[in-house]
Amino acid sequence: MRRTGGEGDVPEFDPEVFDRAIVAVALTAGPEHRLRYYNDAFRGLFGPRRLGATAAEVYDEPDAGRFVHMLDEVYHDRVARQVTTPRTTEGTTPGAPGRRHFIFSCSPVVSRHGPGVLAVCVDTTAQVEAARQAEEESEERRLTLQRYEALMSAxxxxxxxxxxxxxxxxxxxxxxxxxxxxxxxxxxxxxxxxxxxxxxxxxxxxxxxxxxxxxxxxxxxxxxxxxxxxxxxxxxxxxxxxxxxxxxxxxxxxxxVEDQWRNRLRERLLAKVATGTAAGDLAQALGAVADAVVPELTDACAVFMLPSPEVTGAGTALTAVRVASTAKEGLPPLPAPSGQAHPVGPLAQQVIESRRPRLMVFPSGQPPAGALPDVPAHWLRDTRTTSLTLVPILVDSTVVAFACAAGCSDSPPPGPADLALLGEVLHEVREPLRQAMELQRTRQTALTLQRALLTPTPRVPGAELAARYQPASRTAEIGGDWYDALLLPDGSATLTIGDIAGHDLEAATSMSQLRSMLRVIAYDRFRQATPAECLAQLDRVADGLAIAPLVTAVHAHLVPKADGGWHAAWSNAGHPPPLLLPADGPPRYLEGAGPDLPLCVDPTRARTNWHTDLKLGDTLLLFTDGLIEVPGTDLADGMADLAVQAEAAKNAGVTLATLCTRLLAAVTERRDDAAIIGFRPVSVGRPLL
The missing domain is CATH 3.30.450.20 (PAS domain)
Structure with a gap:
């Protein structure tokens, strides 16, 4: 339909064509913009509105004034306008769906109601809400990242x-x-x-x-x-x-994580050292230190003991003995400690005098000469050692030992934290070291006493005498083993071998008392006491004075005979039996019916004498159980081995002194002291050495 006017034809349309449109459409007419039409989409977006009412009456929302103003502009200048920025309606009109977002355009039109404005609105609620939600999520992510970055920076x-x-x-x-x-x-x-x-x-x-x-x-x-x-x-x-x-x-x-790692390492090392030093053994304690710090703190570690102040004197060159050493896997093993004392170098001398650790760094495999005592220069060269760290070990403010940590190959020198931890680990060994040194001094005192009492055997006409004593080890050089020989005024002789329970100064002191008392008893021959009577008298005195808890002994009296032989009488107080090596027969043990009770058990019990004759060339051996006790074997096996070794030595024609020495040296796994004394009839005039 068209309408004719002075300015030409103006198109006219029927608004009902928008009834089923998916966009919201509303038509106003006249300068008051009376609402003449709106479709279902408009109703769904804004709710029902009153037809015939002016725009100001229809659109009563707070922000609707701008829309009414746009209607005026379009109506008067006949120029279409559009708004692409979403507008919002709160949807307060009854029947409205609530808060919605939209964009719209206004176009001049002519309808059957006359000139007016056609408003077309597009619902953008979904898009606006999606964009808003995406923006909120983006902002939340931004804030989360900002918080995370702040946390990480802290x-x-x-x-x-x-x-x-x-x-x-x-x-x-x-x-x-x-x-x-x-x-x-x-x-x-x-x-x-x-x-x-x-x-x-x-x-x-x-x-x-x-x-x-x-x-x-x-x-x-x-x-x-x-x-x-x-x-x-x-x-x-x-x-x-x-x-x-x-x-x-x-x-x-x-x-x-340096602090956490070092704390865990400290706990682990100290626990390892504490376990290794619990026994109180000096070599074991120092070995535990070397094992603990390799390879955690260093590639290799050696520990050196200094001589006690009693041993060194003014002007004496300072020496040290390597007592423990460990190298990490992959390095050549360090040679076993030799036990020999070696002069210390200038660096060690400075550490001992200053009582402070010292670090020495040098080209790979080129340490200064004599840098470490008892460590071959070729080992330092082969391992491409680049640093040595010497740390003193103090007991009561005195340097008694020092440890040396070696950095090999491409290992960097230890830092201050490593040195501090190394010193702390070494600090833990001070108490067992103090105890071991005290024990060592006690043992040295007892050994001095013991060896002072184990005097050389007397020269007996018509017989060869020899005796030997061997401590169990360098760290346990004392015990209750003893031997003795006396030449009596009538030309006879006595032999004694004994063993007191214990390996300490008390045992050595008890041994000296018993040995002295038995010498007095045996020498007093006015009563012609037999070996059994001598041991019985000693038993009564030792028990009455509470000298020792338990003592075993063999006491023999040997009397020369006219044919050059000797008559032997002996009594055995719980001791291994004497061994006889006949000149012309196999060896045999003089066991009789078995030994009597040890001393200090029951002094009232009678004791037994046993007798045998010794011909020229026969050998009688008295010994302690340290000579026949081997870990993991039966005592009978040890006695059998001793008889075989003694027979072999006798057949070799060695002197009695050499025979005793060989028998002691044959026991390689000795855990106890060992003593032996031998007697052999010889022709008068034959050399006795």
Missing amino acids: VPQIIWLMKPNWDISELVGGFEKFTGMPWRPKIDSEWLAAVHPHDRTRLLRTWKEASQDTPGFFVCTFRMRTASGEYRHVQSRAAPVVRGGEVVEWVGSSTD
Whole structure:
């Protein structure tokens, strides 16, 4: 339909064509903009509105004034206008769906109601809400990331992102400050140079295991060189980021864990040292120290004992004995300690005098001459030793020993923290060292007493005498073993062998008392006391005076005969039987019906005498059980072995002194002291040595 006017034809349309349109359409007419039409979409967006009412009456929302103003402008200048920025209606009209968002346009039209304005509105609620939600989520993500970055900045961590091709970037920095090196955007050999040489292979292996096949969580603790040049332990953790079934990157963190690592190491080392030193044995205690610090703190460690002040005098060159040493796996083993004293070098001398640790760094395998006593120069050369650290061990403010830690191959010198921990570990050995030294002094005193009492055998006409004593070890050189021989005024002789329970100064003191008393009893021949009577009298005195808890002994009286032989009478108080080596027959033990009770058990019990004759060339041996007791074997086996060895020595035609020496040397696993005394009839005039 068209309408004719002075300015030409103006198109006229029927608004009902918009009844089923999906956009909201409303028609106003006249200068008052009376609402003449709106479709169902308009009603769904804004709710029902009263037809015939003016725009000001129909659109009563607080912000509707701008819309009414636009209707005026379009109506008068006949120019269409549009608003692309979403507007909002609160939907307070009854039947309205609530708060909605829309954009609209206003166009001049002519309808059957006359000139007016056609308003077309598009519902953008879904788009606006989606955009708002996306914006809120984006803002929340931004805030979350901001909080995470603030949190990461508050902890001593380096956060990094690494691609499968080893490209790496920092998310939270700190690498340059920690290492003193500029951040490198790729993991390469120069980056790995900051990692401790001993940890590089393990770091790469751990990463390979975590990244190959099905990627998993990566965690590795290693040492990195810091800006100060020292090394500190760092723990790196990383998790793979998987997209489309493939790892596209790794997100990780690196944290300084030096303090935690060192605390755990300290606890572990001190526990290990405490276990090793619990027995109180000096060599074991010092060996535990060397074992504990290798390879955690150093590649090799040796411990040296200094002589006691009583041994060294003014002007005496200072020496040391290596008592323990350990080298880490892969290095040539250190030679076993020789037990010999060696002069200490200038560096050790400075450490002993100053009582402070000293570090010596030198070209690989080129230490100064005599740097370490009793450590071959070729070992330092072969292991490419680059540093030696000497740490004194003090007991009551006196340096009694020192430890030497060796850095080999590409190991960097120890830092202050390593030296402090090494000193702390060595501090733990001071108490067992003090106890061992005290015990050693006591044993030395007892040994001096014991050896002073074990006098040389007398020269007996018509007989060869010899005796030997051997302590169990260098750290247990005392006990109750003793031997004795007397030449009596009538030309006869007595032999005694004995063993007192115990290995201490008390046992040695008891031994000296018993030996002296038996000498008096045996020498007093006015009553012609037999060996059994001598032991019985000694038993009564020892028990009455409570001299010893338990004593075994064999006491023999030997009388010369006219044919050059000797008559032997003896009594056995719980001791191993004498061994007879006939000149023309196999060896045999003189056991009789068995030994009597040991001394200090029941002094009222009678004792027994046994008799035999010794011909020229026969050998009678009295010995203590240290000569026949071998760990893990029966005592009868030890007696059998002793008889075989004695027979072999006799057949070799050796002197009695040599025979005794050989029998002592044959026992390689002795745990107890051993003493032996022998008697052999010889022709008068034959040399006795």
